[in-house]
Amino acid sequence: xxxxxxxxxxxxxxxxxxxxxxxxxxxxxxxxxxxxxxxxxxxxxxxxxxxxxxxxxxxxxxxxxxxxxxxxxxxxxxxxxxxxxxxxxxxxxxxxxxxxxxxxxxxxxxxxxxxxxxxxxxxxxxxxxxxxxxxxxxxxxxxxxxxxxxxxxxxxxxxxxxxxxxxxxxxxxxxxxxxxxxxxxxxxxxxxxxxxxxxxxxxxxxxxxxxxxxxxxxxxxxxxxxxxxxxxxxxxxxxxxxxxxxxxxxxxxxxxxxxxxxxxxxxxxxxxxxxxxxxxxxxxxxxxxxxxxxxxxxxxxxxxxxxxxxxxxxxxxxxxxxxxxxxxxxxxxxxxxxxxxxxxxxxxxxxxxxxxxxxxxxxxxxxxxxxxxxxxxxxxxxxxxxxxxxxxxxxxxxxxxxxxxxxxxxxxxxxxxxxxxxxxxxxxxxxxxxxxxxxxxxxxxxxxxxxxxxxxxxxxxxxxxxxxxxxxxxxxxxxxxxxxxxxxxxxxxxxxxxxxxxxxxxxxxxxxxxxxxxxxxxxxxxxxxxxxxxxxxxxxxxxxxxxxxxxxxxxxxxxxxxxxxxxxxxxxxxxxxxxxxxxxxxxxxxxxxxxxxxxxxxxxxxxxxxxxxxxxxxxxxxxxxxxxxxxxxxxxxxxxxxxxxxxxxxxxxxxxxxxxxxxxxxxxxxxxxxxxxxxxxxxxxxxxxxxxxxxxxxxxxxxxxxxxxxxxxxxxxxxxxxxxxx
Numbered sequence: 001x002x003x004x005x006x007x008x009x010x011x012x013x014x015x016x017x018x019x020x021x022x023x024x025x026x027x028x029x030x031x032x033x034x035x036x037x038x039x040x041x042x043x044x045x046x047x048x049x050x051x052x053x054x055x056x057x058x059x060x061x062x063x064x065x066x067x068x069x070x071x072x073x074x075x076x077x078x079x080x081x082x083x084x085x086x087x088x089x090x091x092x093x094x095x096x097x098x099x100x101x102x103x104x105x106x107x108x109x110x111x112x113x114x115x116x117x118x119x120x121x122x123x124x125x126x127x128x129x130x131x132x133x134x135x136x137x138x139x140x141x142x143x144x145x146x147x148x149x150x151x152x153x154x155x156x157x158x159x160x161x162x163x164x165x166x167x168x169x170x171x172x173x174x175x176x177x178x179x180x181x182x183x184x185x186x187x188x189x190x191x192x193x194x195x196x197x198x199x200x201x202x203x204x205x206x207x208x209x210x211x212x213x214x215x216x217x218x219x220x221x222x223x224x225x226x227x228x229x230x231x232x233x234x235x236x237x238x239x240x241x242x243x244x245x246x247x248x249x250x251x252x253x254x255x256x257x258x259x260x261x262x263x264x265x266x267x268x269x270x271x272x273x274x275x276x277x278x279x280x281x282x283x284x285x286x287x288x289x290x291x292x293x294x295x296x297x298x299x300x301x302x303x304x305x306x307x308x309x310x311x312x313x314x315x316x317x318x319x320x321x322x323x324x325x326x327x328x329x330x331x332x333x334x335x336x337x338x339x340x341x342x343x344x345x346x347x348x349x350x351x352x353x354x355x356x357x358x359x360x361x362x363x364x365x366x367x368x369x370x371x372x373x374x375x376x377x378x379x380x381x382x383x384x385x386x387x388x389x390x391x392x393x394x395x396x397x398x399x400x401x402x403x404x405x406x407x408x409x410x411x412x413x414x415x416x417x418x419x420x421x422x423x424x425x426x427x428x429x430x431x432x433x434x435x436x437x438x439x440x441x442x443x444x445x446x447x448x449x450x451x452x453x454x455x456x457x458x459x460x461x462x463x464x465x466x467x468x469x470x471x472x473x474x475x476x477x478x479x480x481x482x483x484x485x486x487x488x489x490x491x492x493x494x495x496x497x498x499x500x501x502x503x504x505x506x507x508x509x510x511x512x513x514x515x516x517x518x519x520x521x522x523x524x525x526x527x528x529x530x531x532x533x534x535x536x537x538x539x540x541x542x543x544x545x546x547x548x549x550x551x552x553x554x555x556x557x558x559x560x561x562x563x564x565x566x567x568x569x570x571x572x573x574x575x576x577x578x579x580x581x582x583x584x585x586x587x588x589x590x591x592x593x594x595x596x597x598x599x600x601x602x603x604x605x606x607x608x609x610x611x612x613x614x615x616x617x618x619x620x621x622x623x624x625x626x627x628x629x630x631x632x633x634x635x636x637x638x639x640x641x642x643x644x645x646x647x648x649x650x651x652x653x654x655x656x657x658x659x660x661x662x663x664x665x666x667x668x669x670x671x672x673x674x675x676x677x678x679x680x681x682x683x684x685x686x687x688x689x690x691x692x693x694x695x696x697x698x699x700x701x702x703x704x705x706x707x708x709x710x711x712x713x714x715x716x717x718x719x720x721x722x723x724x725x726x
Contacts, residue, residue: 015093016090016091016093016094016097017090017094019086019090020087020090020091020094023083023086023087023090024083024087026079026083027079027080027083027084027087030076030079030080030083031080033076034076034077034080041529041543041566042532042540042541042542042543043541044529045529045530045531045532045541045543046529046531046532047531047532048435048438048439048531048532048533048534049434049438049577050386050431050434050435050438050534050536051431052386052387052431052435052536053536054386054536054537055324056331056335057536059328059331059332059335059539060335060536060537060538060539062332063332063335063336063339063539063540064539064540064541067339067539067540068541107160107161107162107164107165107174108161108165110157110158110161111125111126111129111158111161111162111165112125113125113165119165119166122162122165122166123166126158126162129158133151133154133155133158134155135148135151135152135155138151138155139151232347232350233350234343234346234347234350235343236264236266236343236344236346236347237264237265237266239265240263240264240265240266240344240347241347241351243263243264243265244260244261244263244264244344244347244348244351245351246263247259247260247263247348248260248348248351248352248355248360249360250355250357250359250360251359252359252360252363253296253363253377254363254366254367254370254377254378255293255294255296255297255300255377256296256300256363257345257348257360257363257364257367258297258313258316258317258320258341258367258370258377259297259300259301259313260348261313261316261341261344261345261348261367262304262309262310262312262313262316263309264312264340264341264344266340266343266344267308267309267312267337267340268308270312270333270336270337270340271308271311271312271333275329275333276307276308276311277307277308277311278329279325279327279329279330280307280310280311280314282325282327282330283311283314283315283318283325283330283334284301284310284311284314286318286323286325287301287314287317287318287321287323288301288302290317290321290323292317292320292321292376292379293317293321293376297317300313301313301314301317312337315330315333315334315337316337316338316341317376318334319334319335319337319338319371319374319537320370320371320374320375320376320377321376321390322374322390322537335537335539336539338371338374338537338538338539338540339538339539339540341371342368342371342372342538342540342542345364345367345368345371346368348364348367349361349364349365349368352364353558353561353562356557356558357556357557357558358551358556358557358558358604359556361549361558361562362604362606365547365606365608366611368608368609369607369608369609369610369611370611371538372533372535372538372542372608372609373535373537373538373609373610373611374535374537374538375611379393380393380394380396380397380404381404381405381406381611381612382396382404382406382409384406384435384439384534384610384611385406385432385435385436386428386431386432386435386536387424387428387429387431387432388421388432392421392423392424395420395423396409396420396421399420405612406436406439406474406610406611406612406613407441407474407612407613409474410436410474410475411474411475433475435534436473436474436475437473437474437475437476437577438473438531438534438573438577439473439474439534439610439613440471440473440530440531440544440572440607441471441472441473441474441610441613442469442470442471442546442584442605442607442613442615443469443470443471443472443615444467444468444469444605444615444617445468445469445470445482445486445487445583446467446468446487447465447466447467447468447603447617447619448465448466448489448619449463449464449465449466449619449621449622450463450464450466450489451463451464451592452464456622456624456628457592457621457622457623457624458592458623458624458625458626459592459593459594459595459596459623459625459626460591460592460593460594461591461592462589462590462591462592463589463590463591463592463621464587464588464589465548465550465560465587465588465589465590465603465619466489466585466586466587467548467585467586467587467588467603467605468486468487468489468583468584468585469583469584469586469605470482470581470582470583470584471530471568471572471573471579471580471581471582471584472579472581473579476579479581480581482583483583486583487583489585524569524570525569525585527567527568527569527570528567528568528569528570528571528572529543529566529567529568530543530544530567530568530572531573532544533609533610535609542609543566544566544607544608544609544610545564545565545566545607545608545609546564546565546566546586546605546606546607546608547562547563547564547565547604547605547606547607547608548562548563548565548586548588548603548604548605549561549562549563549603549604550601550602550603550604550619551601551602551604552600552601552602553600553601553602553618559599559601560588560590560601563586563588565586568584569584569585570582570583570584572584592621592623593621593623595623596623596624596625597623598620598621598622598623599620599621599622599623600618600619600620601618601619601620601621602616602617602618602619603616603617603618603619604616
């Protein structure tokens with residue numbers, strides 16, 4: 001009975017294969033993760049051109065670089081490089097060991113005969129070999145370093161191979177066991193080098209694998225798993241989200257939101273150890289003496305007992321008020337907590353949505369603007385521009401009889417504007433104006449409701465709020481008039497999946513240029529990302545978001561939750577930085593109410609990155625009964641009478657009765673997007689929504705529109721029908 005022998009791969013035949021496989025299982029997926037294109041908005045957007053550098057710019061840039069390093073894939077890239085280097089070395093070992101491994105004994109290979117050769121063919125071939133290689137006839141070849149011993153050994157191998165293929169017992173042993181001498185002991189190679197299991201090293205190896213598999217691997221997996229489960233979708237700790245939830249109030253103001261943000265447990269990591277209260281009294285003293293805080297804000301700060309939370313709130317107010325703390329470490333902490341406060345504010349925004357109250361939502365959006373621009377609530381929007389200090393902004397406000405917004409200020413004549421900013425040098429003034437001319441201010445041109453493929457909005461239908469707007473930076477002169485074609489919204493053709501999914505425009509629209517040339521509309525949803533927010537004091541890059549939502553003005557509640565937009569369908573700036581004035585389209589789909597009624601709403605358009613550029617207009621969603629939609633779509637028309645009917649009408653008929661008119665119902669036309677579509681005339685920029693005086697009980701009219709413009713149908717108008725009705 002044969003025995004089994006276990007060896008430890010002292011020649012390294014299996015160990016390289018094992019290690020190559022294990023490392024490849026990690027390196028290949030990691031390579032895909034590294035090479036995958038980044039979808040982070042902050043890494044793909046351009047920047048607003050500005051050479052302005054605020055005080056402590058070195059600290060702010062250091063914070064930005066630190067966050068970028070944390071967001072980059074540096075560790076993964078290093079792991080991929082090391083993985084491929086190790087795999088290359090394993091492949092090298094495989095190639096080298098394959099050259100030194102002795103080949104398996106093969107009689108066919110030794111004799112040089114085919115495996116399909118018969119016994120007679122083997123006999124003939126062996127006789128020919130004996131004439132050449134028999135020791136009595138063969139002579140050693142000095143050129144090949146052959147000796148008599150080499151010649152004899154070669155002939156012995158040939159004879160042994162010949163017998164293995166001709167002797168029945170030897171041949172059976174070879175076919176069954178791969179060896180002419182019969183069954184041999186089993187040799188099982190373990191994919192470990194021999195040195196790893198030698199007497200002096202085996203315990204170290206066992207300890208290494210025990211630590212690796214029993215401690216390091218479970219710890220790494222557990223840390224990754226609990227790390228992903230410990231944060232919300234807004235990337236804040238669940239404990240922080242719970243604390244923010246308890247801070248929510250229906251009448252909360254911007255100052256209240258800022259105070260609520262201090263409950264985040266993330267600040268404990270930033271201000272841990274000796275940093276938890278170092279310099280806190282100094283920061284608090286400077287903040288309480290600042291005009292940025294109201295009495296309510298000061299009372300909230302003084303009421304906090306937790307030292308970490310109290311210092312975090314004081315630092316946040318110092319950041320918003322741009323207070324010089326006169327301490328390098330405190331300045332670093334001041335700029336470090338702002339991006340964390342923005343994350344917590346995003347979580348607070350998510351918490352406000354289920355409550356459905358407008359005021360906390362707007363307070364959260366405005367707090368986001370304040371944090372990104374480092375401007376305290378209620379302070380002048382002019383502080384968003386470079387070199388504008390609170391003192392200069394206060395003088396501008398004193399000299400103006402109207403609230404000083406960025407738009408109003410930039411609309412002033414050039415000479416007046418320069419005189420107001422006389423404290424600034426020409427260089428600093430140009431820096432401010434250059435940034436103002438690049439701020440993407442969205443101005444609404446039209447807003448209306450529609451249902452794709454339908455002429456009216458029916459109960460519970462999937463309705464779209466379509467917003468048409470242009471980017472017009474503050475102070476822009478010679479703004480071109482709106483092309484009526486840009487205000488249209490054409491339904492996609494049936495089966496046009498690219499248009500339905502926004503990958504191309506629904507219909508190719510030709511536009512004539514002043515020079516007589518025609519161009520095609522190349523709009524594509526989400527294809528153009530605006531530049532990063534100009535926020536020189538914010539120690540992180542931020543891509544601006546625009547939020548559109550509907551509210552009920554009477555109750556102050558949210559009717560349709562916000563839709564966030566981070567990209568546009570057409571370019572907003574030329575290569576030289578001048579605005580394109582392209583009409584942009586935003587679509588917000590939601591389900592219409594189940595009741596038939598004209599619903600008045602207020603539409604809000606809020607940017608989370610710039611102060612004072614919010615817009616809101618009144619709109620009306622007129623939901624009509626489905627039966628009324630069928631009447632509109634039936635297109636009842638009077639057919640042209642034939643000659644007999646015409647004669648009967650002229651003569652009063654054969655019986656002398658009153659003239660008769662024969663009416664026929666035209667077959668309903670299929671709804672196609674090739675017919676121009678009328679939008680629901682709900683509202684346009686700066687105007688009340690139409691349809692306020694519409695009578696829902698008026699069923700007498702089945703026309704497709706009315707002259708007073710109060711029809712809220714989204715329908716096609718048949719030119720032929722209009723001609724006949726006229």
